[in-house]
Amino acid sequence: MHNWPGILALTPLPKDTTRAMIRNLLRQASRLLLPITCTTCAQPLTDDPVPFFCRSCWALIRPLRGSACARCRRPLASPTALTHSPTHECHDCRTRKPHYAEVWAPYAYCSPLQDAIALFKYQGKVALVDALATLLVRTLPDHLTGDVLMPIPLHPNRLRQREFNQSLLLADRVAQVLGCPVSYRNLVRLVDTEPQTSLPRSARLHNLREAFGLRAPQEIAGKRILLIDDVFTTGTTSNACAKILCDAGAVRVTVLALARSVEAGMVPDVWLPPSDPRPQPELRA
Ligand SMILES: [Zn+2]
Ligand SMILES: [Zn+2]
Numbered sequence: 001m002h003n004w005p006g007i008l009a010l011t012p013l014p015k016d017t018t019r020a021m022i023r024n025l026l027r028q029a030s031r032l033l034l035p036i037t038c039t040t041c042a043q044p045l046t047d048d049p050v051p052f053f054c055r056s057c058w059a060l061i062r063p064l065r066g067s068a069c070a071r072c073r074r075p076l077a078s079p080t081a082l083t084h085s086p087t088h089e090c091h092d093c094r095t096r097k098p099h100y101a102e103v104w105a106p107y108a109y110c111s112p113l114q115d116a117i118a119l120f121k122y123q124g125k126v127a128l129v130d131a132l133a134t135l136l137v138r139t140l141p142d143h144l145t146g147d148v149l150m151p152i153p154l155h156p157n158r159l160r161q162r163e164f165n166q167s168l169l170l171a172d173r174v175a176q177v178l179g180c181p182v183s184y185r186n187l188v189r190l191v192d193t194e195p196q197t198s199l200p201r202s203a204r205l206h207n208l209r210e211a212f213g214l215r216a217p218q219e220i221a222g223k224r225i226l227l228i229d230d231v232f233t234t235g236t237t238s239n240a241c242a243k244i245l246c247d248a249g250a251v252r253v254t255v256l257a258l259a260r261s262v263e264a265g266m267v268p269d270v271w272l273p274p275s276d277p278r279p280q281p282e283l284r285a
Contacts, residue, residue: 039119040112050131052119053112058131061113063106063139064262069093072103072235075262098235099242100253105232105260106139113259117230121166133173136258140178144254146226149175149182152241153212155192171228174256180226186215187241208240214248221249232257 036045038054050058067076069090076090107113113135119125120132151167159165168184175182191211214220225245227238232255242253 039115051127052125053116053131057112061107061116061135064108064260071098071101073105074260098239099246100227100235100238100255102144103232103235103238103255103257103260104140104144105255105257107135107259109231109233109259109261117259121162121230124163126164126169129169129173132258133170133177136170136256137174137177140256144226144256145178146180146224146252146254148223149178149180149226149228150187150241150245151182151184152227152229152237153184153187153189155189157192158189166230167228170230170258174226174228178226183219186219187245188213188215208236212241212244214244217248220245223250224252225250225254227253227255229255229257230259232260 036052037043038045038048038057039052040057041054043054043056045052045054048054048058064075067078068074069076070087071089071093074090074092076088109117116128116132120128149171151165151171153167154162154165165184168182171182171184189211190213193208193211227241227245229238232238235255238255238257242250242255245253
């Protein structure tokens with residue numbers, strides 16, 4: 001019989017194993033020396049449930065309140081704008097009617113949510129997806145149902161760079177809650193467009209005219225589609241997708257997004273998370 005403990009003690013460990021052990025020890029030591037801190041306020045994290053954020057900062061992420069356009073849900077300047085006409089639409093929706101029926105993007109695109117989306121999307125911190133999807137689904141009203149969820153697609157070049165489609169990860173989690181299927185192959189991005197936010201409106205529209213396509217348009221007819229994006233900014237990308245889906249016979253396209261960009265001055269400060277990330281008193285409904 002071999003004396004295994006003796007043999008193990010005397011046999012030098014393979015170089016790879018030794019390197020892995022050293023790496024692991026260094027990682028643990030670095031945690032002790034440089035504790036992980038909250039991305040927004042830099043406080044050390046202990047048992048905070050959301051990765052990379054402390055409880056106090058995460059609690060600041062609250063849905064926008066007040067009157068909003070009945071179609072795109074853009075906050076309206078007047079808090080009483082909907083008192084007499086609850087279906088009132090904003091100037092943009094009235095003058096250039098979008099192809100989507102409604103947008104649900106409940107949070108303002110500002111810190112700490114903006115920090116979280118940046119970590120998730122650009123730094124590959126996919127551990128945030130559950131917390132982000134929870135933010136979205138907990139605000140969804142009952143009427144926002146659909147037959148199929150479709151993430152806004154990335155062009156294959158962008159997908160190769162990023163290695164994942166953030167909207168698909170979100171769609172997967174939202175689908176689990178809503179109990180409806182995700183379609184991620186049908187709607188495709190055919191043109192690798194420039195980031196839309198840096199371009200004027202006319203260039204954005206031109207850029208997007210032929211940017212999307214459907215592999216199986218016959219599967220869209222008669223369906224209520226929930227399009228998922230991470231941030232709703234100008235709406236031109238969502239609208240280009242909604243157009244192609246409506247042209248294929250979709251009966252209704254609803255856009256779901258975590259956050260929307262809001263114009264400074266359009267939203268009373270009380271609806272926005274404070275810039276100081278310390279806990280604030282509860283907002284009144
Ligand atoms: Zn914090
Ligand atoms: Zn609108």
